[in-house]
Amino acid sequence: MMVLENRIAGMWKNRYFPLTLSFLIFFLNSSHAQTSILNSGIHGNFQFDGQLYRPDSLIGSPDVPEDFLNNGYANLIYEKENFAAGIRYENYLNPLLGFDRRFKGTGITYRFFTYKKDNLQVTIGNNYEQFGSGLVLRAYEERSLGLDNAIDGIKVKFQPLPGVYLKGIVGRQRDFFSLGEGIVRAIDGEWNLNESIKAMNEAKTKWTIGGSFVSKYQEDQDPVFILPKNVAAGAARINIINGGFNFYGEYAYKVNDPGMVNNYIYKTGEALLLQGTYTVKGFGLTLGAKRIDNMNFRSDRTATGNQLFVNYLPALTKNHTNMLAAFYPYATQPNGEMALQAEVFFNSKAGTWLGGKFGTDFTINYSRAQAIKKVSTNDDFGYSSPFFEVGDEIFFEDFNFEINKKISKKVRAILSYVYINYNRDVIEGRDGFGHIYYHVPMLEVIYKIKTGKAIRTELQHLFTDQDQRNWAMALVEFTIAPKWSFAIFDMYNYGNKTPEKQIHYFNTNIGYTFNSSRISVAYGRQRAGILCVGGVCRNVPAANGLSLSITSSF
Numbered sequence: 270m271m272v273l274e275n276r277i278a279g280m281w282k283n284r285y286f287p288l289t290l291s292f293l294i295f296f297l298n299s300s301h302a303q304t305s306i307l308n309s310g311i312h313g314n315f316q317f318d319g320q321l322y323r324p325d326s327l328i329g330s331p332d333v334p335e336d337f338l339n340n341g342y343a344n345l346i347y348e349k350e351n352f353a354a355g356i357r358y359e360n361y362l363n364p365l366l367g368f369d370r371r372f373k374g375t376g377i378t379y380r381f382f383t384y385k386k387d388n389l390q391v392t393i394g395n396n397y398e399q400f401g402s403g404l405v406l407r408a409y410e411e412r413s414l415g416l417d418n419a420i421d422g423i424k425v426k427f428q429p430l431p432g433v434y435l436k437g438i439v440g441r442q443r444d445f446f447s448l449g450e451g452i453v454r455a456i457d458g459e460w461n462l463n464e465s466i467k468a469m470n471e472a473k474t475k476w477t478i479g480g481s482f483v484s485k486y487q488e489d490q491d492p493v494f495i496l497p498k499n500v501a502a503g504a505a506r507i508n509i510i511n512g513g514f515n516f517y518g519e520y521a522y523k524v525n526d527p528g529m530v531n532n533y534i535y536k537t538g539e540a541l542l543l544q545g546t547y548t549v550k551g552f553g554l555t556l557g558a559k560r561i562d563n564m565n566f567r568s569d570r571t572a573t574g575n576q577l578f579v580n581y582l583p584a585l586t587k588n589h590t591n592m593l594a595a596f597y598p599y600a601t602q603p604n605g606e607m608a609l610q611a612e613v614f615f616n617s618k619a620g621t622w623l624g625g626k627f628g629t630d631f632t633i634n635y636s637r638a639q640a641i642k643k644v645s646t647n648d649d650f651g652y653s654s655p656f657f658e659v660g661d662e663i664f665f666e667d668f669n670f671e672i673n674k675k676i677s678k679k680v681r682a683i684l685s686y687v688y689i690n691y692n693r694d695v696i697e698g699r700d701g702f703g704h705i706y707y708h709v710p711m712l713e714v715i716y717k718i719k720t721g722k723a724i725r726t727e728l729q730h731l732f733t734d735q736d737q738r739n740w741a742m743a744l745v746e747f748t749i750a751p752k753w754s755f756a757i758f759d760m761y762n763y764g765n766k767t768p769e770k771q772i773h774y775f776n777t778n779i780g781y782t783f784n785s786s787r788i789s790v791a792y793g794r795q796r797a798g799i800l801c802v803g804g805v806c807r808n809v810p811a812a813n814g815l816s817l818s819i820t821s822s823f
Contacts, residue, residue, distance in 0.1 A: 584804025739764025
């Protein structure tokens with residue numbers, strides 16, 4: 270920990286100074302202090318998540334010797350004219366359950382300095398960046414997953430001509446409290462034809478094309494395999510917009526990249542992503558398709574989990590926020606998948622048979638991810654795969670619809686249904702579990718008592734013959750806008766085959782918001798499961814106890 274602080278910020282000689290600074294930031298914001306330093310262009314944010322863990326043998330929660338664990342961070346950014354600089358301090362003492370234990374410690378994990386002059390922008394330090402949809406490069410942070418693959422190095426952005434945008438970056442990726450072995454080098458160019466070509470300035474159809482090239486370098490120290498030190502990937506993309514029509518397509522190709530995730534095969538990788546939307550008043554249609562083949566791309570070939578991703582492979586599935594519907598989310602399969610998604614939205618106007626007095630919104634969504642066809646080659650390349658042929662195995666299938674209707678001036682109801690086919694062996698890397706097929710009907714009712722006060726109720730039920738079988742959930746939430754919220758809910762695994770595991774997961778939550786700060790306190794049980802965001806996931810263990818969350822920004 271102190272090695273990192275000394276290496277990237279030697280001025281931080283007092284190890285307690287960063288922690289003091291983070292609480293100072295929170296205090297200044299909470300008390301609305303108007304000082305000259307805050308008025309000179311400083312802004313930032315603070316977050317603290319802590320939990321007091323209690324033993325609970327019924328749900329299988331692990332023992333926590335420290336009793337209390339926490340994740341915390343504070344960002345401090347200064348901007349003035351053409352300059353910007355910032356730092357982030359992080360504190361994991363020790364990290365919350367479900368987060369990689371290698372986060373244990375404290376330190377300055379992010380710092381940058383940016384200078385912009387005319388059409389040139391230079392950033393030194395830590396960088397977040399994305400080329401296109403991310404198929405060959407995406408350096409980003411997803412705090413809920415414990416994912417941060419920022420590139421520590423130099424980034425340059427340059428606009429040589431109207432409509433022409435160039436980016437280049439070189440550095441090493443964050444690896445918990447250190448840096449990964451590999452060196453990432455990347456360039457990207459994007460051309461907006463309508464901005465560049467005078468005759469197209471006022472055209473209704475907008476055209477943008479782009480291309481990327483990314484390589485990573487890592488020494489070969491493997492005693493068995495002869496591994497490539499340099500691995501390159503390239504991508505080309507196009508975006509066409511005309512009124513309510515929007516089409517995006519991107520193709521990526523990666524040279525042979527043997528590593529831990531693909532069992533050290535020497536096959537090349539490729540990815541194709543196609544997305545289209547059409548929207549007019551009261552109607553929207555979204556279609557998406559993708560093909561992924563051997564596209565795991567990391568700056569360290571031995572990395573697994575959420576460690577040292579260079580690229581990002583989006584999941585074409587709906588991100589369910591309802592508790593029971595989100596029990597079994599999908600994780601993108603980098604070693605091979607074909608997927609599609611379609612969603613239709615339409616509004617029935619007020620006064621019609623479907624719309625009723627106030628109108629009704631309907632949303633129907635379907636997605637499916639399936640294996641690609643693989644033909645074993647019995648050599649170091651592993652397999653061949655015909656580009657347009659689909660494999661037999663279904664990884665994930667989701668059909669859902671939602672009816673959102675205003676019943677009266679004070680009451681709104683949302684009726685939803687979800688059916689999911691979840692291949693547990695593939696998605697979770699297990700063996701012998703097979704598929705989970707489940708149905709979740711849901712009803713949400715919002716009643717506005719008066720201005721600023723409302724009660725929201727949710728009823729959900731999960732039907733399945735697999736895994737832990739049937740669940741029921743009920744929630745009641747009372748809000749007093751804009752400051753207070755109170756919630757209570759219970760998930761009951763009444764259908765479990767083992768009577769001792771027919772458990773209630775009871776929870777309460779109180780939240781208080783003041784200006785740009787929020788404090789929430791919760792108590793209850795947490796079910797073991799998987800949390801996914803955009804096709805990237807982490808395991809969440811069972812837990813019981815009191816949790817505290819504080820967020821603030823200025």
